[in-house]
Amino acid sequence: MTPSASLEQSNRFTHFCDLIAHNVSCERDDRILFENLSLTVQKGDLIQLVGPNGAGKTTLLRLMAGLNQDFQGEVHWHGENIQRCYQDYARQRLYIGHLSAIKKVLTPLENLRWFVSSWPEVKEADLWQALADVTLAGYEDVPCQQLSAGQQRRVALARLLVTPTPLWILDEPFTALDKEGVAWLEDQLARHVAAGGTVLITSHHALSDIPALRYIELGMHK
Amino acid sequence: MTPSASLEQSNRFTHFCDLIAHNVSCERDDRILFENLSLTVQKGDLIQLVGPNGAGKTTLLRLMAGLNQDFQGEVHWHGENIQRCYQDYARQRLYIGHLSAIKKVLTPLENLRWFVSSWPEVKEADLWQALADVTLAGYEDVPCQQLSAGQQRRVALARLLVTPTPLWILDEPFTALDKEGVAWLEDQLARHVAAGGTVLITSHHALSDIPALRYIELGMHK
Amino acid sequence: MSLVTATIKRDLVIAARNPGEWLNPLMFFLMVLALFPLAVDPDPNFLAKIAAGVVWVAALLSTLLSLDSLFKADVEDGTLEQWLASGESLYAMALGKAFTHWCISGLPLTIVAPLLALMMNLPENAYSALFFSLLLGTPILSLLGAVGAALTAGVRSGGLLLSLVILPLYTPILIFGASAVYHAGIEMEYLGQLGFLASFLCMAMTLTPFAVAGALKLNLSR
Amino acid sequence: MSLVTATIKRDLVIAARNPGEWLNPLMFFLMVLALFPLAVDPDPNFLAKIAAGVVWVAALLSTLLSLDSLFKADVEDGTLEQWLASGESLYAMALGKAFTHWCISGLPLTIVAPLLALMMNLPENAYSALFFSLLLGTPILSLLGAVGAALTAGVRSGGLLLSLVILPLYTPILIFGASAVYHAGIEMEYLGQLGFLASFLCMAMTLTPFAVAGALKLNLSR
Amino acid sequence: MYFDNFADFLAMGKHGFYVWLCYGITAVVIVVNIIAPMLQRKKLIEQQARLQRREKNNAS
Amino acid sequence: MWEALKRLYHRMGSPKWFYEISTRWLPWFAIPAGLCLIVGTVWGLAFAPADYQQGNSFRIIYIHVPAALLAQSAFAMMAMAGAVFLIWRMKMAAWVAASIAPIGASFCFLALITGAIWGKPTWGTWWVWDARLTSMLLLLFLYFGVMALQQAMDTEDNSAKAGAILSLVGLVNIPIIKYSVDWWNTLHQPATLTLTEKPAMATEMLIPLLIMIAGFYLLFATLVFLRTRNKILWHERKKSWVNKLIQTPAGRS
Ligand code: HEM
């Protein structure tokens, strides 16, 4: 990614509004995952949810993304409940979960093209560039079923480079990436928050020193 | 796991025979993954395959496990081609791949019981103990679909504690584990090789210092 | 290009890439037709009497079978999650999906049905009724089917559950469709039945997408 | 307990836990029987004539539909991989799987068929023939079906491919089964047909497991 | 020749349509079966030749 | 003796050898095939006498019967090639099987379509559920199933194996299907519309038929060669002998 591109992004992200969870509580199978949790996510934040397996990180992430409505409390975006202004909110955040939404019979390029179809301003050349950036140059036209686990993950992550959204919500994005890939992704996260973007992430991987990094610890309330 | 148990294992593993890959070569889609690779795995070895995404680690692992026959060269166990003595070989090695073979409607206990059904010497109490060791005590009777990603992984890994095989072949076993889980698994690996067992593993995670550790690096031959 | 058009295009590309997706329903249709004479009685006069009903039942069953995969793949690989995350209208997606399904299953079936009706010795004057009843009826089958497919998408062995949900909804269409053809065969008026089918189609087009959108959301909240 | 018995037991437990697995084929059977009078002609004498054939066609289709999931789940979640890794005989597993499938689909169907035949106004003296022909015929359907299911387990939208592969193989059984019932209905000898079914069953029991074992291996070598 | 004239030959009694249809379809099927692999072969060879040329250019 | 057989087997397994030998043999199949087909067609259409019952429509027999015979034997050949591939893992056999499938299916289709067209003037209907017709239709389905499987899996090797397994299962089943269908039709329905019993065919009718049968078999061999050669070229495209072949003008012809 060239500096000019991130500068441009930085301007674009000036309109980012706060994402605030007010006293959210969630229980599953009579076990309380978190209770009266409040969380404010602002421009330039990089927030990592940490906690042991089964602590409720994925659950909290999906709830903040507006994908899960099975909880108490409210999540506000720009002062409004995200379910109310869902369409606007959705255009401002990118959610990448465990499942990659990649069609195995299609090529990386075709998959990426589908991902960005809501953003008409994204150009075809950007897609090629993004695939090259995730070191998939030469694989643009290979059906995804023939890619290795890490390569498929990279296709999903190429979206980070092309969708112009200020808020990224990522669930264990480091899965299956090799060292170089991990370094690349950390770099992307750092650049994104530096450019005024915001990242909400779960990972068991310890992120290297990015100044904006904050932890939210979820414990096991047995 | 109590010290006495690992001592017992150490005796059990005296019959371990060398696993040797002779000049194996493998290509996928006209790209050579590795060529004339030879590899000797001996009692007490802990071998980690490393390399970038798509290098062929999974492929090599499956081939050494006897699950993939689409390659050139031979893999020998006790001086005999593994396909010839497959039944004996299979009883001496444990393979845990990307897919966990866990049935979502069954409970961890039921899943584990199925895994060990070929080893009649394993007792029911061992299974409960193993689940407790992977911090799933209390979840023994919860259907696996209600467990988080990391908890499901732990069910699969509980097999390490109960199947009495000297050779472990593990493909990215650290996926989805939290810090504590990672430490636990590293400890298990160290104990296993100390007790005379053998481990062949792929992981993008840097294993902490275990004396027996050796790396095999697979590169990208473009 | 909006996400809806992109999705329709993508699904058609996938169908073009595995031709099984649209050829198999056709083959199934043909084979069910072939089973009847084998099981019942190959006498041509007898077949002529049951032809209308059997062709319609076969069309219905073959649509039913191709429904199973309509949303399942999307749920499993995370595409649906991304749809919901995108904030675009699920109503439009439901319509788009039903349309793709009809292009892949109902349309080819309508085109070859008259040919296959030859084998069942359908009376000559019933051919146009067969064609038009299928042309109006199969889109209804796709639309109603989408409701069932959405409801059962997250369910293991949903294929059969799907048939349970859907078959009762299909019966009115079967009755009107088959009776149009039957009446045409004995030279009676059949425009009434076609009129009913046409009005069902309008209703289905406006109403079912709501149900589909609602059902799809159920698959996601976890 | 060997892995085969453990697997049979496990699959039966799973079936008991989602009753849909064995209830759905039954419901489908019922509904195809119900569709017929609606589509063709509800006149009881007419129905009596076609009853034998329609009951058998319905049985065949409902078996066919329940086949799809026979190996698919096992391939996808890695159970099959573990089977192969275990080194135990795939022949035994194939037999075991076909047996479970019969317990879940063929057996209940055989038991309720006489009841449903009432609805189709089947002649009274045909009931025992119906019962015994299904008792001998449905295991063959399961065995042959296992071949198709194994061949198509790794294939997306394999359900319909499966029918393409299997239906031609099913026709002899359909012919003998339906004609046994038909002949019993018109008070003719039908032991000959049952004899044929019995000898087919013996052949299928010895031969098909080889084909299944071979086909299952295909789904694994990658 | 069994037929008296060419018109008779074409008419084949009353069965000209059926006979000629059969022979026509057969001709089409056979020709397609011959042409298809030949075209495929041509395409294969051209494609391979192109690849070779490209590799040679890259090498030099 | 055994050694010679073994050598032959190894040679057969070598794509290069097969390619070269088929280059030499191809004309020896193609030219007689063309001759037989032309002679047989002209003789059958223009010179053979008309059938006293069916008139000229009977001339369809010169396509119908050879196609029907070939469709059945092609399936057996395909299954055999599949078995060789499964047992000895000889890739050549898989390619041959994959080449046979579409050709066999074409002939099966021809037998069906010519039969159907023939049925209209003789029986007054395009299709009846006669035993032979039905078993031919099922054979076509089997071909389709094999072809679908030969492309279904994610690697070519697996697809070939899947196709081979189904063709073997199908081969065991074909006699059963044929037998059961025969038996079914004769029982359900008195033989009002069976295929004409083979009359003691006049020699001037029989000879063109035999020529056509020979022509169809030779054509079949030619077609299998053509397709298999393409498969060889594709799979061996990295080998030096293919590269040489492509550079020589002869290879392009
Ligand atoms: C779709 C319709 C038809 C199909 C699928 C069909 C199929 C076959 C098959 C498979 C054979 C070869 C049997 C063998 O020797 O192995 C055959 C032979 C023959 N068919 Fe047909 N047939 C059809 C229609 C007809 C019709 C309409 C006629 C003429 C009335 C006819 C006349 C014959 C004759 C004369 C033979 C050669 C005699 C013999 O070998 O027994 N067929 N047909």
Ligand SMILES: Nc1ncnc2c1ncn2[C@@H]1O[C@H](COP(=O)(O)OP(=O)(O)OP(=O)(O)O)[C@@H](O)[C@H]1O
């Ligand atoms: N579908 C479900 N039904 C009921 N309970 C569930 C369901 N999914 C998850 N849970 C429960 O919710 C808890 C939190 O799950 P979640 O997936 O949020 O954990 P996590 O923090 O993401 O863990 P991991 O690090 O393993 O991914 C788990 O203890 C699990 O038992």
Ligand SMILES: Nc1ncnc2c1ncn2[C@@H]1O[C@H](COP(=O)(O)OP(=O)(O)OP(=O)(O)O)[C@@H](O)[C@H]1O
């Ligand atoms: N089914 C397949 N068909 C064709 N090629 C494949 C197939 N599966 C994998 N490959 C190719 O084989 C190569 C090696 O894949 P493999 O899964 O062994 O990589 P890996 O080293 O395990 O990578 P990762 O770290 O991403 O898991 C990849 O480049 C991939 O393109």
Ligand SMILES: [Mg+2]
């Ligand atoms: Mg999680």
Ligand SMILES: [Mg+2]
């Ligand atoms: Mg891997």
